[in-house]
Amino acid sequence: MAMTLITTNTSDGSASSDFTSSIDSTYKLYIFKMYNVNPATDSTHLKFQANAASQSGYNETITSTLFWAYHKEDNSGTPALAYVAGYDQAQGTSYHILSDGIGNDSDASLAGELYLFNPSNTTYVKHFQATTQIYGSGDQSINIFSAGYFNTTAAIDDIQFKMDSGNMDGVIKMYGVS
Amino acid sequence: MPLGAFKAALMGTAGVSTGDVVLISSQTADDDATISFTSLPDYGELIFRFYTMQPATDEAEFVFQASLDNSSYNVAVTSTFFTAGHTESDSSTHFEYRPSFDEAQGTGFQNLTENTGSAADECCAGELHLFGNASTTYAKQFYATTNTYTADVYSRNMFIGGYFNNADDITAVQFKFSSGNINAGTIKLWGVK
Numbered sequence: 001m002a003m004t005l006i007t008t009n010t011s012d013g014s015a016s017s018d019f020t021s022s023i024d025s026t027y028k029l030y031i032f033k034m035y036n037v038n039p040a041t042d043s044t045h046l047k048f049q050a051n052a053a054s055q056s057g058y059n060e061t062i063t064s065t066l067f068w069a070y071h072k073e074d075n076s077g078t079p080a081l082a083y084v085a086g087y088d089q090a091q092g093t094s095y096h097i098l099s100d101g102i103g104n105d106s107d108a109s110l111a112g113e114l115y116l117f118n119p120s121n122t123t124y125v126k127h128f129q130a131t132t133q134i135y136g137s138g139d140q141s142i143n144i145f146s147a148g149y150f151n152t153t154a155a156i157d158d159i160q161f162k163m164d165s166g167n168m169d170g171v172i173k174m175y176g177v178s
Numbered sequence: 179m180p181l182g183a184f185k186a187a188l189m190g191t192a193g194v195s196t197g198d199v200v201l202i203s204s205q206t207a208d209d210d211a212t213i214s215f216t217s218l219p220d221y222g223e224l225i226f227r228f229y230t231m232q233p234a235t236d237e238a239e240f241v242f243q244a245s246l247d248n249s250s251y252n253v254a255v256t257s258t259f260f261t262a263g264h265t266e267s268d269s270s271t272h273f274e275y276r277p278s279f280d281e282a283q284g285t286g287f288q289n290l291t292e293n294t295g296s297a298a299d300e301c302c303a304g305e306l307h308l309f310g311n312a313s314t315t316y317a318k319q320f321y322a323t324t325n326t327y328t329a330d331v332y333s334r335n336m337f338i339g340g341y342f343n344n345a346d347d348i349t350a351v352q353f354k355f356s357s358g359n360i361n362a363g364t365i366k367l368w369g370v371k
Contacts, residue, residue: 143339
């Protein structure tokens with residue numbers, strides 16, 4: 001497996017991180033790596049959506065799952081492994097949530113990766129899966145696992161990441177895997 | 179593909195790139211107390227892959243910690259740990275959070291496995307992702323997935339996530355077992371450009 005860096009987006013107080021070229025039939029797997037993603041607004045979620053070829057708007061139909069493991073720095077509460085029903089979608093067209101609320105302290109951030117499978121295929125739905133790890137706004141470690149599919153047979157050629165509200169800092173890199 | 183390139187793709191050779199992922203170092207244990215990767219380079223992401231790690235002592239946990247000075251492995255960690263398990267005899271399964279294997283600002287070594295066996299064919303394997311080790315701004319996020327052949331004959335799949343709660347750069351990472359030496363095993367360190 002060789003992984004090739006295609007695009008690096010560095011956000012510095014940006015509203016979104018957009019990948020609008022080079023998602024095509026060259027690769028059957030695209031990996032987005034997220035480093036030091038820090039929101040301007042406290043307790044906001046990183047999320048993403050897709051736009052199909054020749055269409056407009058980041059609003060593809062998604063069915064998805066999300067679960068996490070959670071533990072606070074002060075050991076208060078009960079560390080938990082839980083499915084988070086409020087963060088999944090059932091044929092929704094909203095952005096897919098990739099995290100819980102990230103802290104905006106100077107040292108808080110998100111890191112992780114998102115796999116997007118065969119986005120140029122025009123027969124099947126498009127699967128994705130993500131693992132992220134965050135320093136949460138409540139001073140907790142949260143390891144988040146989410147997956148789903150874009151329920152469209154149209155090719156997907158644009159991906160956008162953004163926060164629930166406010167701008168963000170951080171680096172997101174897109175790789176192709178051959 | 180030349181034979182050398184094919185071997186590198188399969189096994190990894192230090193300094194050889196497979197696309198934009200570079201093999202930085204490979205270390206093989208032979209009844210050693212620890213495996214340490216020091217003077218870590220600056221990549222957005224470091225991936226440690228460990229193969230057939232076998233403890234000399236039965237019922238040991240494979241663990242790791244980070245250092246800010248290439249010497250002392252004691253950075254504060256907050257983390258999570260959950261596991262799925264299944265016995266060979268099909269007598270038991272579990273899927274649960276393990277509160278005794280996580281950390282809340284602890285400076286001990288973070289567990290990566292539970293109850294790894296030391297019999298001849300028993301071992302653990304997996305991978306650890308460490309993000310932004312050279313940052314002097316952010317806490318350092320990590321996550322790992324491992325699988326182990328346990329001393330009580332489970333296949334146990336473990337999922338670990340957390341952060342080193344220090345804005346200083348991490349210069350080294352050390353792996354060991356919670357008790358006894360590392361009888362055998364190889365750990366490879368990859369950098370993602």
